[in-house]
Amino acid sequence: MRQGEHGGDIHEVANYLGVPASDVYDYSSNVSPYPIDISVDKSALSRLPEPYSRTLAKAFAEKYGYDEKMVCITAGTTEAIDIICRIFAGKSACIKNPTYADYKKFCKNNKITVRNSLPVELYFICNPNNPTGQTCPREFLPTYFKTSPSTLFVIDESYMPFHIDEPMQTLMGEKLDNIAILRSFSKIYGLPGLRLGAVIANEKLIEKMKNQMSPWSVNSLAQSAGLELLDVDTAPIAKRLNDIKVQFLKELESIDFLEAVDSDVNYMMCKMKRGTSDELFRHCLNQRVLIRDCSNFEGLDNRHVRFAMADDMSPLLEALKSF
Amino acid sequence: MRQGEHGGDIHEVANYLGVPASDVYDYSSNVSPYPIDISVDKSALSRLPEPYSRTLAKAFAEKYGYDEKMVCITAGTTEAIDIICRIFAGKSACIKNPTYADYKKFCKNNKITVRNSLPVELYFICNPNNPTGQTCPREFLPTYFKTSPSTLFVIDESYMPFHIDEPMQTLMGEKLDNIAILRSFSKIYGLPGLRLGAVIANEKLIEKMKNQMSPWSVNSLAQSAGLELLDVDTAPIAKRLNDIKVQFLKELESIDFLEAVDSDVNYMMCKMKRGTSDELFRHCLNQRVLIRDCSNFEGLDNRHVRFAMADDMSPLLEALKSF
Numbered sequence: 174m175r176q177g178e179h180g181g182d183i184h185e186v187a188n189y190l191g192v193p194a195s196d197v198y199d200y201s202s203n204v205s206p207y208p209i210d211i212s213v214d215k216s217a218l219s220r221l222p223e224p225y226s227r228t229l230a231k232a233f234a235e236k237y238g239y240d241e242k243m244v245c246i247t248a249g250t251t252e253a254i255d256i257i258c259r260i261f262a263g264k265s266a267c268i269k270n271p272t273y274a275d276y277k278k279f280c281k282n283n284k285i286t287v288r289n290s291l292p293v294e295l296y297f298i299c300n301p302n303n304p305t306g307q308t309c310p311r312e313f314l315p316t317y318f319k320t321s322p323s324t325l326f327v328i329d330e331s332y333m334p335f336h337i338d339e340p341m342q343t344l345m346g347e348k349l350d351n352i353a354i355l356r357s358f359s360k361i362y363g364l365p366g367l368r369l370g371a372v373i374a375n376e377k378l379i380e381k382m383k384n385q386m387s388p389w390s391v392n393s394l395a396q397s398a399g400l401e402l403l404d405v406d407t408a409p410i411a412k413r414l415n416d417i418k419v420q421f422l423k424e425l426e427s428i429d430f431l432e433a434v435d436s437d438v439n440y441m442m443c444k445m446k447r448g449t450s451d452e453l454f455r456h457c458l459n460q461r462v463l464i465r466d467c468s469n470f471e472g473l474d475n476r477h478v479r480f481a482m483a484d485d486m487s488p489l490l491e492a493l494k495s496f
Numbered sequence: 497m498r499q500g501e502h503g504g505d506i507h508e509v510a511n512y513l514g515v516p517a518s519d520v521y522d523y524s525s526n527v528s529p530y531p532i533d534i535s536v537d538k539s540a541l542s543r544l545p546e547p548y549s550r551t552l553a554k555a556f557a558e559k560y561g562y563d564e565k566m567v568c569i570t571a572g573t574t575e576a577i578d579i580i581c582r583i584f585a586g587k588s589a590c591i592k593n594p595t596y597a598d599y600k601k602f603c604k605n606n607k608i609t610v611r612n613s614l615p616v617e618l619y620f621i622c623n624p625n626n627p628t629g630q631t632c633p634r635e636f637l638p639t640y641f642k643t644s645p646s647t648l649f650v651i652d653e654s655y656m657p658f659h660i661d662e663p664m665q666t667l668m669g670e671k672l673d674n675i676a677i678l679r680s681f682s683k684i685y686g687l688p689g690l691r692l693g694a695v696i697a698n699e700k701l702i703e704k705m706k707n708q709m710s711p712w713s714v715n716s717l718a719q720s721a722g723l724e725l726l727d728v729d730t731a732p733i734a735k736r737l738n739d740i741k742v743q744f745l746k747e748l749e750s751i752d753f754l755e756a757v758d759s760d761v762n763y764m765m766c767k768m769k770r771g772t773s774d775e776l777f778r779h780c781l782n783q784r785v786l787i788r789d790c791s792n793f794e795g796l797d798n799r800h801v802r803f804a805m806a807d808d809m810s811p812l813l814e815a816l817k818s819f
Contacts (some may be wrong), residue, residue, distance in 0.1 A: 184546040194543065208542035218689035218721075219531035220517065221682075223507040248571065248691075251710040282708060359544075366541035366716025368571075385605060387574040392715045393689025398541075 186463050198488040199481075201465040203303065203332065203440045205410055206483045208363035211401050217393035224388035229399045233371050236403050237345050242376045245383060246399070248390040250331055250355045250370040251275060256385045257295070257327060257353065258283040260378070266295035270472030273303045273329065277471065291321050299329045300344075301336060304467050304479045306436025311342045318349055325378070326352045331370075334361035334407045335438040337415050342437075350375050358399055360439075361407045369395045414439040417482045424486070428493050431478075440481040442467065449475040453496055462492040509786050521811040522804075524788040526626065526655065526763045528733055529806045531686035534724050540716035547711035552722045556694050559726050560668050565699045568706060569722070571713040573654055573678045573693040574598060579708045580618070580650060580676065581606040583701070589618035593795030596626045596652065600794065614644050622652045623667075624659060627790050627802045629759025634665045641672055648701070649675045654693075657684035657730045658761040660738050665760075673698050681722055683762075684730045692718045737762040740805045747809070751816050754801075763804040765790065772798040776819055785815040 183202070187194040223229075226246035234241040247253040258266075258279035265286040268276050276297040280287050285295065301308040318326050333343050333356075344354050353374035359365035369391060372382065391399075418441065425433055431443040445453065450466040457464050467477035480489060506525070510517040546552075549569035557564040570576040581589075581602035588609040591599050599620040603610050608618065624631040641649050656666050656679075667677050676697035682688035692714060695705065714722075741764065748756055754766040768776065777789040790800035803812060 182547060183543065184550070202544060204542075204544075208539075211538070211541075213536050213538055215534070215536055216531075218534075218687045219527075220506065221525060221527075221688040222691070224505060227507070248713060248715075249710070251712060255710060364541045365544040365712075368545070368712060368715045387572070387578060389574060389688075389691060390571060390713075392571075392691045392718060394717060395715060 183463060186458065190458070190461060192461065196461060198462045198483070198485075200483055200489050201463045201479075201481065202365070203438075203481045204360050204365050205335075205363035205414065205439065207410055207413070209402060209405055211364070211398045213394060214397055217397055220393060222389045222391055222393045222396055225383055226391050226396050226399070229396050230371075232400055232403055237373070239348070239373055240376070243348075243373055243379060245372045245374070245379045245386075246391055246396075247370045247372060247386070248368040248392075248395075249359060250329060250357045252368075252386065252390055253355050253370050253372045253382075254327075254329075255279050255282075256382050257325075257372075258285060259385050260381050261285055261295045261325070264294040265292075266297065267291065267293040268297050271302075271304060271467070271470040272297070272299045274470065291324065293324055296321075296324050296326045297329065298326060299331070301332045301436075301438045303332065304440070304442045304465065304470055304473075304477075305434055306332075306438045306440055306442060307434070308336060308342055308437045311344070314344060315347065315349060318352055322351055324351060327355065328352060329355040331355060331357035331360050332438045335411050335414060337408075337411050338437075339408070339411065345373070353378060358395075358402055361410060362402050362405065364398070364402075367395045367398055368392070369399050411439075414482045417484070417486060421480075421482065421486050421490075424490050428490075430496065431493065440479055442477060442479045445476040445478065448496065450478050451475060453478055456496050457489070457492040460488065460492045460495075462488050464489070506786060509781065513781070513784060515784065519784060521785045521806070521808075523806055523812050524786045524802075524804065525688070526761075526804045527683050527688050528658075528686035528737065528762065530733055530736070532725060532728055534687070534721045536717060537720055540720055543716060545712045545714055545716045545719055548706055549714050549719050549722070552719050553694075555723055555726055560696070562671070562696055563699070566671075566696055566702060568695045568697070568702045568709075569714055569719075570693045570695060570709070571691040571715075571718075572682060573652060573680045575691075575709065575713055576678050576693050576695045576705075577650075577652075578602050578605075579705050580648075580695075581608060582708050583704050584608055584618045584648070587617040588615075589620065590614065590616040591620050594625075594627060594790070594793040595620070595622045597793065614647065616647055619644075619647050619649045620652065621649060622654070624655045624759075624761045626655065627763070627765045627788065627793060627796075627800075628757055629655075629761045629763055629765060630757070631659060631665055631760045634667070637667060638670065638672060641675055645674055647674060650678065651675060652678040654678065654680035654683050655761045658734050658737060660731075660734050661760075662731070662734065668696070676701060681718075681725055684733060685725050685728065687721070687725075690718045690721055691715070692722050734762075737805045740807070740809060744803075744805065744809050744813075747813050751813075753819065754816065763802055765800060765802045768799040768801065771819065773801050774798060776801055779819050780812070780815040783811065783815045783818075785811050787812070
């Protein structure tokens, strides 16, 4: 088997290997390996979700110092990207490669012309970036946004909570009219099964988004989980994963065919000096180790792989050492 | 306060009344009052959902005698309607009023011209219909579909499992090339918080739908719940709600201002001979009783209301008797 469109499809991998999903060592999915233990109120399922997750939107807005009219809760950042692209259907967008593939996918679905520089109507910035793990300096961004007031800059901060310097790097709190900040509940909380994200933007854009989306796109359990998760201090999770990364980097020094790219977050891209990403993917798979072959990222080739930090890095290290 | 866009927003009503949502008697939402007690595996949330809910799609297809390539699992029928409308953007559609409002909403979002007769590219049939509760005779439909092979007929069977004659009335099992059948996991199982639905259609359309949607639109818990729910025999639920409806109809005879429309399902539309639907809505609300004011259904006016069957109909009956 080969790598799919995205990383993290351990269901297909487990099926292919004929083992339960829990027997696969997954370093391909960029989520925290420490899922928050949320309480689950089953009775919530017997009611329609609250339209537009109003209560959660309000709590989220309060936590970050925004008016609730500037917040839209979505079924993951995927829905947010989808809806923003629908609003900009037929216009133009800038995407700097390599980056998360869904920006381009939804642009294509909505006949948005993709360029790699201004002037454009829409500009996607994944910050920190996926798959490189690198962050645009905070001080640089607002100045840049002001150079093109008619462009909507979408800053996807899905991985920002993994940055050990998050408070200094995040744009949360900014209220510029031409930015939309995306935040994810999947990654730092380790709960990608929830499908929960948030967009912070000017009131007009938020209203347009709500007009485009289903009022019930977020499931009831995700709504109540979201409220609980807002109280979780994520800094210790970022710190712990950073410690694992520092240790992993040391171990990587003895693996001569890999060259690591500096990363601010919980995953790390490496360039291969011999062999191909597909070969390494299959080699690891035989040891039940799932990595991300990055060859299908635009702007990268078949010498790039990505590893997400997990509590136990030894199965990955062993697989790498025997390649 | 007034009726919102849809029925069933007990969150807003409870907020308005200053009581918990569980203290509101809800007859506005068309879901079964007997939620199935599903098991909840929290560990599923720490993994990305299976892309396109493949396992559930396969089980669903097997249960109803379809090839799995003819099935698409969606985040409720809402997502299904949304995506079908996106595929038909800019074309024309037929919607027979009164019916469920979201067909028109998503047509409008996608610049689809709405007509009330053939020829059109898309034709929505809510069967049994919402809010009337009436069913198009089964024998009539396939013949009609054949008169316009270039039209896609979307048959929304969200409420079909409430029909006590479901096996004779459903189109499930039909494999005509120009139909798409929508099924809901919210209504008959009493779990609208799940956000889970299914579409059965020709392979090409299903493939187009998957290209338009997020592979992870359905949350992990909903995927595993769906598998469990496929084994539930829904006939006893339909029977029980039908018995309640028969009894309720008898009681209605003594309420002279209401004229009931014959219904095949778990809700019933009534025409008011005096007063307005808004007055009745507010009168009931003061008794913590939530009904559906149907005045915002196109084709109806402010003399129409709808009641869904619940285990205890007496709070509604008392509110109606004192109007």
